[in-house]
Amino acid sequence: MTNRPYHHGDLPTALLAQAEQTLRERGAGALSLRELARDTGVSPAAPSRHFKTKQALLDALALTGFERLAETIAASQESAGESFAERLDAAARAYVGFAVANAALLDLMFSAKHSPEASQALGATAHRWSEQLLGLISDGQRRGEVREGPLERVALPVFAALHGFADLTVSGMLPENAAGYGLDDVIASVLRQCRPE
Amino acid sequence: MTNRPYHHGDLPTALLAQAEQTLRERGAGALSLRELARDTGVSPAAPSRHFKTKQALLDALALTGFERLAETIAASQESAGESFAERLDAAARAYVGFAVANAALLDLMFSAKHSPEASQALGATAHRWSEQLLGLISDGQRRGEVREGPLERVALPVFAALHGFADLTVSGMLPENAAGYGLDDVIASVLRQCRPE
């Protein structure tokens, strides 16, 4: 362990790592730049060199979230079967699993608070992730297991259903017993809405 | 206009009204109890008599949001047709319309930050609202326009799809052109997943 050299080494990464831990353990409200600086062993003004503002750090945090979400879903496809139903099932469980395991982060990722410019960068990364879903559906169409139609237009309702369930779960708006049957039913309903005539 | 009597008259209501205006005009990040107190012509410590903490005020704000959402959806049913398709269409547009018109408030309503106790009160009010949707679907089942099954289990995927689309819209995560066809497609997909075999 270096004993606090003048240059930290990789302050931006250290700040983000610390921020994510605080987010997970104590929620978004407990995130303070000064505390982050203290925990990283650096002066209160140091973070501003790398994140011009607190919101900029939050935006960066959300971005890493989208990246990890994309990886999580990609991983779910590795061990999934071939059929559309199996692949959708795996992706849906991966998404909701990520949401539950990273509730505060998901909140941040889909909050309306992002700066206009950051929203664009986020949109780009979110797009990379949504391509997973698009590929899955496109495959299903080729296999004849998903109805025809423009890819994005078939995909959006699927996306909405999965994200909606994840968000409702995370925000605690689901009835007690919904945890049991909820996800299964959502997946079934997506399959129903996707299947060809 | 009374010239600032010692007792405000109805400080809690005044604070909530001011808070909602600030929320709409400048977002959740700009909400400060001290500023609220200033704008209401009251001392910095006054709000604490009515909202023990800032989070308590935010919870109360979210609660009024759910109440207004319930009213908005109820109103949409007044002028809607009789069929399930027409009534779902009206409710969906009312929901998404509310979401777009009250983006920051919706964010607050479905954020994961609510205190454990407040979540229960919120859940109760949210439940009152979801009953609108349940009634709608129950009606559809009676008319033979919606597939059979336990009401909550048929309703949850519908709820997820509508909320998911509203949330994606509000958080700016939708592709540019999705505004045009998005809602129509989501409604169509919900109808497809609801219809009897």
Next chain:
DNA sequence: ACCTGAACACCGTTCAAGT
């Protein structure tokens, strides 16, 4: 280029004291 130290204007919350 990267960071410190000190400063500025602001917070949320508490608590004695006033009406």
Next chain:
DNA sequence: ACCTGAACACCGTTCAAGT
């Protein structure tokens, strides 16, 4: 019961100055 005034410990952000 409801509110004020003053205080406390904390913020985010800026900027000269140091390495």
